[in-house]
Amino acid sequence: MRLVIANCSVDYAGRLNAHLPLATRLLLLKSDGSVLVHSDGGSYKPLNWMSPPCSLVEQVPDDEQTDAGITQVWTVTHAKTADQLIVSIHEVLHDSAHELGIDPGLIKDGVEAHLQKLLAEHIHLLGDGHTLVRREYMTAIGPVDILARDAAGHSVAVELKRRGDIDGVEQLTRYLELMNRDPHLAPVAGVFAAQVIKPQARMLAEDRGIRCLVLDYDAMRGLDDTQSRLF
Amino acid sequence: MRLVIANCSVDYAGRLNAHLPLATRLLLLKSDGSVLVHSDGGSYKPLNWMSPPCSLVEQVPDDEQTDAGITQVWTVTHAKTADQLIVSIHEVLHDSAHELGIDPGLIKDGVEAHLQKLLAEHIHLLGDGHTLVRREYMTAIGPVDILARDAAGHSVAVELKRRGDIDGVEQLTRYLELMNRDPHLAPVAGVFAAQVIKPQARMLAEDRGIRCLVLDYDAMRGLDDTQSRLF
DNA sequence: CGGTCTATGTCGCAT
DNA sequence: ATGCGACGTAGACCG
Structure with a gap:
C-alpha cells in the first residue's frame, strides 16, 4: 500500500x-x-x-x-x-x-440471513400451530423469505427485514398479489417481520391486511442457545 | 488527516x-x-x-x-x-x-438527462407515428419523464431509467394510475424504457400492461451525430 | 457468468 | 428531521 x-x-x-x-x-x-x-x-x-x-x-x-x-x-x-x-x-x-499482507476479513453477526435462519428454526413465533414450508420460496418475481402454513393449513408468506421500512411492505404486497393468483397457494396471508418496524410501514402493512411481527434478535438467539444446549 | x-x-x-x-x-x-x-x-x-x-x-x-x-x-x-x-x-x-484544507468537491456530468433528451428528439423509437407532448410532464406526484401520443392520438407515459428495475415499474404504475383518472389524458398507456431491463422488472411491467423498451444509448447518440452533421 | 437481493449501504433532494 | 430515489452503487449468494 x-x-x-x-x-x-x-x-x-x-x-x-x-x-x-x-x-x-x-x-x-x-x-x-x-x-x-x-x-x-x-x-x-x-x-x-x-x-x-x-x-x-x-x-x-x-x-x-x-x-x-x-x-x-x-x-x-x-x-x-x-x-x-x-x-x-x-x-x-x-x-x-507499507507492507500489509492479506487481511483475514470481517466477521459479521446480526444480518438478515441470521434472522431468517432463526425464524425458520422457531417458526412458532409466527403463531401457534405454524409450520415451515420453506425458506426462499421462489416465485416469478423473486424469492419470498419464508413460506409457512398456519394452524388451519393456510399459506403464510413472511417478508423479513432487519429494519421494517415501507419498501419492505411494498415487496411483500407484490408477492402476495402474485401468490394469491396461484390456486395451489391461495389464500396467502402476509406477515411483515423485522427487528424494528417504522410507524409508516406498520400503518401501510396493516391497512393492507398484513400482520406485523417485531422480532427480538437477542431473545431468538437465546432460544437457539437453549435449544443447542438441550442437544 | x-x-x-x-x-x-x-x-x-x-x-x-x-x-x-x-x-x-x-x-x-x-x-x-x-x-x-x-x-x-x-x-x-x-x-x-x-x-x-x-x-x-x-x-x-x-x-x-x-x-x-x-x-x-x-x-x-x-x-x-x-x-x-x-x-x-x-x-x-x-x-x-497532514493538513489538507477543505475540498472544492466533485463536479459530475450524468447520463440519464442525456438519454431523456435523445429519446425526446427521436420519439419515433417509441413506435411509428408517435409524437412528443413534452418532457418532465408534471403531475401531482411528480414529473413523468416523457409524455407522448401514439399514432391514434392516445397518451403514452414513458418512464426512463439507465437500468430498468422493479422500483421504476412501481413509479410508472403510480403515474399511470393517477393520469388515468384525468379525463383529459385517459386512456394513458405506459412504456418502461431503459438501457437494460431486469427480467423481474419486465415480468412485473408486462403483467401490468406496461410495454418495455430497451434503448441502445450508443445507437441513439449515433442518430444524434448523424442529425447534427446534417445541419 | 449473469440475475437478484442485501447493505452499518451512502448521498442528495424533496417535503 | 424524514421519506424517497439514484448510485461509477458494491458484495453475496444462487442458478
Missing part, C-alpha cells in the same frame, strides 16, 4: 464524467492496483476512485501540462470496462509505502 | 456486530473525527469505519489487554446513534499527520 498526499486535480471518465479541481488530497494506492482519492472529511466513500482490476501508468506531463504546473500524470485504466481515472499531480507532500 | 499503519484488531457494535482479527491495516483519521479501517485490497469500502459525527477517545489498555499485547485502545463513538468502533492497537508502524 502506498500513501501519497498531493496537490492534484482528478478526472474520471467512465459510466459518467467527473472532475475534481486542484486541491490537496490523499491518494491511496492499494497493492491490487486500485486507487482511492480521499478528502479530509465526508464519509468513507472516496471523492473518486478506480476499483480493481485496473492498472496504473505514470506519465511525464507534456509541455502544456508542465506550464500548468503539473509534475506527474497518473492514468489508471480499468481492465474490463476501460474506465479511466486521470490524476494530475502538482506537488507531492508525502509519499510512503 | 492522520495516517496510521498498525497491527490491530477492530470491533464494531452498532446496527450489527462485527469483528476484525489482528492484522496490519491502515487507520485513516479524518479531521471531522471519522475513522476508516482499510486493508491493502478489496474495494473502496473500508473493512470497518465510523462516520461523522463521532468522537475518538484514546485509552490506556487495562492489565488484561496489556498482557494480550495491546498498547493503545481507540474508542470511536457516534454522536447520535452511540454506535461504537473499538480499535485495539498492538504495534504502530507508521504515524503521520
Whole structure:
C-alpha cells in the first residue's frame, strides 16, 4: 500500500464524467492496483476512485501540462470496462509505502440471513400451530423469505427485514398479489417481520391486511442457545 | 488527516456486530473525527469505519489487554446513534499527520438527462407515428419523464431509467394510475424504457400492461451525430 | 457468468 | 428531521 498526499486535480471518465479541481488530497494506492482519492472529511466513500482490476501508468506531463504546473500524470485504466481515472499531480507532500499482507476479513453477526435462519428454526413465533414450508420460496418475481402454513393449513408468506421500512411492505404486497393468483397457494396471508418496524410501514402493512411481527434478535438467539444446549 | 499503519484488531457494535482479527491495516483519521479501517485490497469500502459525527477517545489498555499485547485502545463513538468502533492497537508502524484544507468537491456530468433528451428528439423509437407532448410532464406526484401520443392520438407515459428495475415499474404504475383518472389524458398507456431491463422488472411491467423498451444509448447518440452533421 | 437481493449501504433532494 | 430515489452503487449468494 502506498500513501501519497498531493496537490492534484482528478478526472474520471467512465459510466459518467467527473472532475475534481486542484486541491490537496490523499491518494491511496492499494497493492491490487486500485486507487482511492480521499478528502479530509465526508464519509468513507472516496471523492473518486478506480476499483480493481485496473492498472496504473505514470506519465511525464507534456509541455502544456508542465506550464500548468503539473509534475506527474497518473492514468489508471480499468481492465474490463476501460474506465479511466486521470490524476494530475502538482506537488507531492508525502509519499510512503507499507507492507500489509492479506487481511483475514470481517466477521459479521446480526444480518438478515441470521434472522431468517432463526425464524425458520422457531417458526412458532409466527403463531401457534405454524409450520415451515420453506425458506426462499421462489416465485416469478423473486424469492419470498419464508413460506409457512398456519394452524388451519393456510399459506403464510413472511417478508423479513432487519429494519421494517415501507419498501419492505411494498415487496411483500407484490408477492402476495402474485401468490394469491396461484390456486395451489391461495389464500396467502402476509406477515411483515423485522427487528424494528417504522410507524409508516406498520400503518401501510396493516391497512393492507398484513400482520406485523417485531422480532427480538437477542431473545431468538437465546432460544437457539437453549435449544443447542438441550442437544 | 492522520495516517496510521498498525497491527490491530477492530470491533464494531452498532446496527450489527462485527469483528476484525489482528492484522496490519491502515487507520485513516479524518479531521471531522471519522475513522476508516482499510486493508491493502478489496474495494473502496473500508473493512470497518465510523462516520461523522463521532468522537475518538484514546485509552490506556487495562492489565488484561496489556498482557494480550495491546498498547493503545481507540474508542470511536457516534454522536447520535452511540454506535461504537473499538480499535485495539498492538504495534504502530507508521504515524503521520497532514493538513489538507477543505475540498472544492466533485463536479459530475450524468447520463440519464442525456438519454431523456435523445429519446425526446427521436420519439419515433417509441413506435411509428408517435409524437412528443413534452418532457418532465408534471403531475401531482411528480414529473413523468416523457409524455407522448401514439399514432391514434392516445397518451403514452414513458418512464426512463439507465437500468430498468422493479422500483421504476412501481413509479410508472403510480403515474399511470393517477393520469388515468384525468379525463383529459385517459386512456394513458405506459412504456418502461431503459438501457437494460431486469427480467423481474419486465415480468412485473408486462403483467401490468406496461410495454418495455430497451434503448441502445450508443445507437441513439449515433442518430444524434448523424442529425447534427446534417445541419 | 449473469440475475437478484442485501447493505452499518451512502448521498442528495424533496417535503 | 424524514421519506424517497439514484448510485461509477458494491458484495453475496444462487442458478
